[in-house]
Amino acid sequence: MAQYLPLAALLVLAALFAFLSFVGSALLAPRRSTEQKSAPYECGIIPGREPPQRFPVRFYLVAMLFIVFDIEIVFLYPWAMVHGDVGLFGLIAVLIFSAMVFESFVYLISKGALDWGPLQINQRQSEMVDASRTATSTIRKVGLEGRYEHAPAKTAAASASDELDETASAA
Amino acid sequence: MSGTFVTLVAAEIERPSIDWHAIAPELILLGGGALVTVIDLIWLERVRKLIPTLTSLVFLVALIPVITLWADGSGLPRGLWIIDENVPATGVWEGAFVVDNYSLVLKGLFLLSAYVIVLLSTNYMSEGDYYDSEYYQLIAASVLGMLVMSSSRDLISIFVALELVSIPAYLMAAWRKRDLKSNEAGLKYMLMGVFASAILLYGMSLLYGIAGSTLLSDIAAAIDIGESRPVITLGIVFTIIGFGFKVSAVPFHTWAPDTYEGAPTPLTAFLAVASKAAGFVALINVVIVALPTQANVVEPFIWVLAAITMTVGNLIALRQTNLVRMLAYSGVAQAGYMLAPLAVYDGISDRATSAVVTYLVIYAAMNLGAFAVVIIAARKTRSAELSSYGGMFNYAPGLTLAMTIFLFSLAGIPPVGGWWAKFEVFRVLTEGNRTSGIALAVIAAVNSVIAAFYYLNIAKQMWFLPSPDGDNSRIAIPPALLAAVGLTVAATIVSGVLPGVVSDMTDFVNVAAGQ
Amino acid sequence: MIVTESWYLIVSALLFAIGATGLLVRRNPLVMFMCVELMLNAVNISFVAFSTALQDLAGQTAVFFVLVVAAAEVVVGLSIVVAVMRRRPSATVDDLAELKG
Numbered sequence: 001m002a003q004y005l006p007l008a009a010l011l012v013l014a015a016l017f018a019f020l021s022f023v024g025s026a027l028l029a030p031r032r033s034t035e036q037k038s039a040p041y042e043c044g045i046i047p048g049r050e051p052p053q054r055f056p057v058r059f060y061l062v063a064m065l066f067i068v069f070d071i072e073i074v075f076l077y078p079w080a081m082v083h084g085d086v087g088l089f090g091l092i093a094v095l096i097f098s099a100m101v102f103e104s105f106v107y108l109i110s111k112g113a114l115d116w117g118p119l120q121i122n123q124r125q126s127e128m129v130d131a132s133r134t135a136t137s138t139i140r141k142v143g144l145e146g147r148y149e150h151a152p153a154k155t156a157a158a159s160a161s162d163e164l165d166e167t168a169s170a171a
Numbered sequence: 172m173s174g175t176f177v178t179l180v181a182a183e184i185e186r187p188s189i190d191w192h193a194i195a196p197e198l199i200l201l202g203g204g205a206l207v208t209v210i211d212l213i214w215l216e217r218v219r220k221l222i223p224t225l226t227s228l229v230f231l232v233a234l235i236p237v238i239t240l241w242a243d244g245s246g247l248p249r250g251l252w253i254i255d256e257n258v259p260a261t262g263v264w265e266g267a268f269v270v271d272n273y274s275l276v277l278k279g280l281f282l283l284s285a286y287v288i289v290l291l292s293t294n295y296m297s298e299g300d301y302y303d304s305e306y307y308q309l310i311a312a313s314v315l316g317m318l319v320m321s322s323s324r325d326l327i328s329i330f331v332a333l334e335l336v337s338i339p340a341y342l343m344a345a346w347r348k349r350d351l352k353s354n355e356a357g358l359k360y361m362l363m364g365v366f367a368s369a370i371l372l373y374g375m376s377l378l379y380g381i382a383g384s385t386l387l388s389d390i391a392a393a394i395d396i397g398e399s400r401p402v403i404t405l406g407i408v409f410t411i412i413g414f415g416f417k418v419s420a421v422p423f424h425t426w427a428p429d430t431y432e433g434a435p436t437p438l439t440a441f442l443a444v445a446s447k448a449a450g451f452v453a454l455i456n457v458v459i460v461a462l463p464t465q466a467n468v469v470e471p472f473i474w475v476l477a478a479i480t481m482t483v484g485n486l487i488a489l490r491q492t493n494l495v496r497m498l499a500y501s502g503v504a505q506a507g508y509m510l511a512p513l514a515v516y517d518g519i520s521d522r523a524t525s526a527v528v529t530y531l532v533i534y535a536a537m538n539l540g541a542f543a544v545v546i547i548a549a550r551k552t553r554s555a556e557l558s559s560y561g562g563m564f565n566y567a568p569g570l571t572l573a574m575t576i577f578l579f580s581l582a583g584i585p586p587v588g589g590w591w592a593k594f595e596v597f598r599v600l601t602e603g604n605r606t607s608g609i610a611l612a613v614i615a616a617v618n619s620v621i622a623a624f625y626y627l628n629i630a631k632q633m634w635f636l637p638s639p640d641g642d643n644s645r646i647a648i649p650p651a652l653l654a655a656v657g658l659t660v661a662a663t664i665v666s667g668v669l670p671g672v673v674s675d676m677t678d679f680v681n682v683a684a685g686q
Numbered sequence: 687m688i689v690t691e692s693w694y695l696i697v698s699a700l701l702f703a704i705g706a707t708g709l710l711v712r713r714n715p716l717v718m719f720m721c722v723e724l725m726l727n728a729v730n731i732s733f734v735a736f737s738t739a740l741q742d743l744a745g746q747t748a749v750f751f752v753l754v755v756a757a758a759e760v761v762v763g764l765s766i767v768v769a770v771m772r773r774r775p776s777a778t779v780d781d782l783a784e785l786k787g
Contacts, residue, residue: 002399003399003467003468004404004471004472005401006402006404007404007405007408009401010405014703014706014707017700018703018707060764060768063764064760064761064765067757067760067761068757068758068761071753072754074750074754075754078750100205103208106209106212107208107212110212326748327751330751331751334758334759338755338759338762341762341763341766342765342766345766345769348769349773351773354766354770354773355770357766357769358766358767361762361763362715362718362763365719365722366706366709366725368726368759369702369706369725369726370706370725372729372752373702373725373728373729373732375748376698376729376732376733376745376748377732379733379744379745379748380739380740383742384742384744
């Protein structure tokens with residue numbers, strides 16, 4: 001059992017550390033709470049209404065995509081440092097890597113993840129919908145009521161039909 | 172720091188010649204997965220029905236180089252690079268990427284399991300109105316991670332492979348995104364998985380600090396036999412805890428039942444079989460290759476893990492009423508049996524590896540089969556509760572028979588597969604006549620008896636009890652699911668009746684040094 | 687006072703402990719994520735410190751991979767959290783009790 005002694009020591013130390021942190025902060029931190037301090041904004045502005053709880057999910061989406069693509073580029077850095085030495089072999093390796101990253105980018109564009117603005121039509125149609133239909137043919141307007149408070153439903157339907165036209169002509 | 176970087180890198184760089192044959196399975200899977208994605212993007216709806224077929228084709232094509240590499244056994248082991256074509260292979264390969272018999276068996280196992288999983292998923296996904304083509308692409312990504320894992324002999328590539336296995340699985344666990352249970356399954360799995368990765372990495376960084384290299388063989392060379400420093404113990408224990416989460420060993424199993432129940436059932440099969448096997452492969456690689464000299468630290472720790480894993484898993488499985496949860500806990504218990512050979516690996520590392528891999532292969536066949544039956548039954552009953560299996564013999568005798576075979580196999584009753592897996596484990600445990608091994612064998616034997624209770628209870632339910640709502644209409648089995656059940660039944664029976672087929676493949680020599 | 691590698695290792699161990707404690711104590715999924723990031727960054731410090739001490743590149747290479755994998759994990763995690771939040775605003779991990787172990 002002697003070989004696990006350091007593990008036990010570490011566990012004790014970790015527990016001690018957590019315990020001391022709590023006790024320390026309870027003992028040392030001064031607590032002089034005032035009404036101003038506990039207000040949501042300390043700068044003095046009294047909130048007139050509750051902040052909107054729901055941010056459009058696109059904010060999260062763009063942020064998440066940014067993180068991934070931003071960090072992928074880190075692999076180019078070592079190559080950039082030594083690109084002269086690794087020559088053609090390195091270049092091809094980096095090109096393959098870039099192609100893989102680029103494919104995910106194509107995927108995003110194709111799925112409409114980077115389209116900003118009013119709700120686009122979903123690329124995934126149910127199979128009952130004929131892909132060759134045009135703007136003049138039926139467009140399901142069910143469910144649009146209430147979704148577009150600022151824009152009239154007609155505009156949304158029109159933009160959706162534009163999108164449809166593009167999809168049809170691209171295909 | 173960047174100055175060091177340049178001088179170290181620029182020392183000598185020459186274009187290595189790549190052994191394309193050796194990495195062909197991985198390349199085919201990578202290229203095939205990317206191709207399926209592009210095909211899906213271009214043709215959208217028109218190919219939607221074809222995506223599962225295409226993905227399973229990719230798996231089968233990737234299996235071809237695995238078979239040719241196996242047939243070309245004289246060239247093994249091979250690495251990623253061809254150092255010098257004129258120098259004959261020495262029979263030992265110490266590198267970050269090793270293709271030997273051991274890794275080839277595992278690659279075959281992963282690809283075939285993935286093929287069966289796609290068969291299981293096809294109807295489930297297309298009938299559920301989920302994003303289905305992405306699901307198959309994620310499975311391909313996860314399987315790619317498993318293939319890389321079985322050849323990885325380096326801390327960094329093991330870590331990257333493990334994450335490549337896990338991250339798509341987090342997403343797929345939350346696939347039914349309008350269902351709170353599935354959300355919860357994904358979130359729990361992800362939080363625990365990420366926590367485990369962090370612990371694992373910390374252990375790895377300590378091992379790297381001790382050895383000065385991330386290569387497993389270098390780590391083995393850097394640590395002397397019996398050398399005991401606190402930091403070595405910490406590094407080893409942290410690393411094993413990290414893998415313990417992945418293979419759902421008690422007490423790191425808490426995510427498993429919730430995730431298994433909430434995730435889509437085909438994915439549950441994937442997690443319970445393939446993902447768990449990948450975790451075991453990583454554990455074997457690290458323990459057998461990097462830590463042959465540290466048995467005094469590794470063995471007792473894994474012994475305790477194995478003992479409580481099988482006991483706790485079985486005891487909780489006894490009182491489950493939901494079949495998926497029961498299979499989840501039985502999977503936890505089975506992980507205990509699989510850990511057991513690693514608790515006595517000192518001096519017999521090849522035999523221990525063979526036992527674990529044999530168990531993994533047979534476990535994959537019988538567990539995938541059991542999940543296939545659960546999926547088929549749920550198509551009619553819309554439930555995985557144990558009581559809903561009552562009377563199944565009356566309306567689905569073939570299915571009942573198949574499930575009975577899987578259950579007997581899981582319980583370890585001859586002549587179907589499971590008994591041979593357990594037999595191998597017991598043989599390794601008792602081989603050295605060591606007290607610890609025999610004690611663990613006794614615990615495993617007691618557990619097998621406990622486990623037989625709940626496995627046979629399911630069989631009793633299906634054969635003898637009436638169906639709960641008196642609905643005895645037949646179940647329509649789609650061809651894909653029928654094929655999955657057929658394949659797994661065949662594999663389970665063959666591995667039990669002719670155990671030589673499996674044991675010939677898993678008879679490894681000198682896993683630690685490549686071959 | 688000379689700052690040697692062991693100082694960095696101590697910082698790394700402390701960060702790791704803080705992250706692990708936070709993960710176990712806090713119940714907000716987003717905060718739990720931040721704690722995991724803290725743990726991963728502790729690992730990075732440890733890798734770089736060892737790398738400098740050993741004059742070996744592998745440690746720095748590892749950091750690259752850890753960074754990228756951490757980013758991927760966070761993105762996947764955030765998307766799952768967003769999916770949960772849309773179903774159930776202001777959920778904590780304790781609220782997720784549909785499934786009982």
